[in-house]
Amino acid sequence: MKNPRDPLYLTARQAAGELSVSPATLYAYVSRGLIRSEPAESSRERRYRAEDVRALKGRRSMPAAQRSDVEQQAIETAVSTIDDGGQIYRGVRAVPLAAEASLEQAATLLWDVSGIDPFEPGNLPVMDQAMRAVMDACAQADPLPRAIATLALATSADGQAFNRSAEGRARIGARIVRLVTTAILGTPASADPVHVQIARQWAEGERQAESLIRRALVLLADHEFNPSTYTLRCAVSTGLSLYDATVAGLVALKGPKHGGAALLAAQFVGVLAVAEGDLEQVVRTHVTLGEQIPGFGHKVYRSSDPRADDLLAALVRAGADRRLAVEAPALISDATGLFPNIDYALAVMARTLGLPPGAEIALFAIARTAGWIAHGAEQLASGKLIRPAARYVGLHAGRTGRHPE
Structure with missing residues (x-):
């Protein structure tokens, strides 16, 4: 950064x-999108717009009487947070938790029940x-639309x-977790652990699959205020039931910049899996053409995604194709x-276990339901309506509130 005292920008610290x-x-x-940042000109660090930081600070410090029962964008939560080591679920790190816990145990932790x-x-x-009747009518539909349609009546x-x-x-x-699982798998409701149900219905080599699926579900259970979670909290703040709010979360998850990104990553893993000869040439071709490589990079983590590191390591121990789990990531990085x-x-795991097409986003939806419930319950308990403050950047309105002629 040429001028560390530039009044327009602040360092991360x-x-x-x-x-x-x-x-x-x-x-x-x-x-x-609450604070804009950009690379510094003379270092690897980023710099942050001072006006955004101070605007956000002003909203967070607004007097209680002025806030009333409306919550601004900076929402306090005790459910989870994220640092360079990954997610922390109510004080417990998710990566070590995923070594042994089930989704049900992670959910109970996130929900803070004893x-x-x-x-x-x-x-x-x-x-x-x-x-x-809806489940029967949607039997041939994709898993997420079937779950959305079913929960809409729940x-x-x-x-x-x-x-x-x-x-x-x-x-x-x-x-709700069990209903989402049932709707996505297209199976009768069951009290069996979710990872057991998924492995039984979808996986090749069921016993080996259970442990990997269980680990992935725990790693996916929550990721702080991602788009689908924020959407769900907005929805539930209007007084909806947790069922209806989960529908909002599922719809937001489908977007290609969120959960739908897993489908793009699956397509790319498919290309790598059938590539003949030198993987380095395949990677070089994608990079040279300027193509975005799905499944790489993350807006939250400055370097590696601890969830991916943990799951890929588990896949290697389970005998997954090293070309996909080790060599390709190293070359691309x-x-x-x-x-x-x-x-x-997730895409490497799905291919390793022979899961059906689209399983990646389906697993995402089942797991993230646990986090959505935690955030939804917390938002309901607060009694606040979420209404973000807007920063108007359009034409100046006249005294009547209309645009000038």
Whole structure:
């Protein structure tokens, strides 16, 4: 940075200091578009627009009487955060947790419940005749649209959909996780662990697949305020049920810049898998042509994605193709400076286990439902309506509020 005292920009340390947040939270604000950043001219660091930092600071420090029951963009949460080591679920690091825990255990941690087991065998999804008819009619549809259609009817079928107690919401959450799993897999509702259901329905080599799928689900369970989670919190802040809010999350997840990126990564892994000869030549061709390489780079992590590192290492131990799990990522990182993200790791896992096309985003949806429930319940408990503050950049309006003629 030529002038470290440039009044237009702040360093990462200065920006985080003004906001009294961690660097990880600063990067999350950038990823959500709240603060603009750009590369510094003479170093590898980035610089941050001072006006954005101070505008955000002003909104966060707005008097309580002025805020009323409307929450601004900087939303406090106790559910999770992110740093260079990956996600932290209520104080517990997700990567070590994924070594042994199931999605159900990660969900219970995220939901901050104790004394009850929301995933007890008898707590199965409530499915009425209309929901079953939709499931049957959507049998040949893609998994996510089938889940969206099914959940759209779930609020009216579940008489406890608006239970306000912490335990009640946790039980609703467990029913939603199981319902999303059932709808995506196209199987009857089951109390079996989610990873067991997925491996049984989709995987080749079921027993080996269970551990890898279980690990991936825990790594995917939450990622702070990503687009689908923020969308869900906005939706649930209007007073929707957790079922309806989950529909909002699923719809946002489909976007190619979010969960849909996993499908692009799967296509790229398919190209690598059938490439004959030297992988380096395949990578060089993509880089030379200026093509974006799906599954590499991440807006939150400055270097590698810890989730991808962990899952790819587990795949290597399980005997996955090293060309996909080790050699290709190394070549691409050397050529581009980008590291594999969780989308690439998911695509390698899906190919290794012989999962059906589209399984990557389906796994994403099942796992992320656990985090959505945590954020949805937290937002409902706050009682606040999310209404982000706008920064108007259009033509100046006249006194009447209309644009000048």
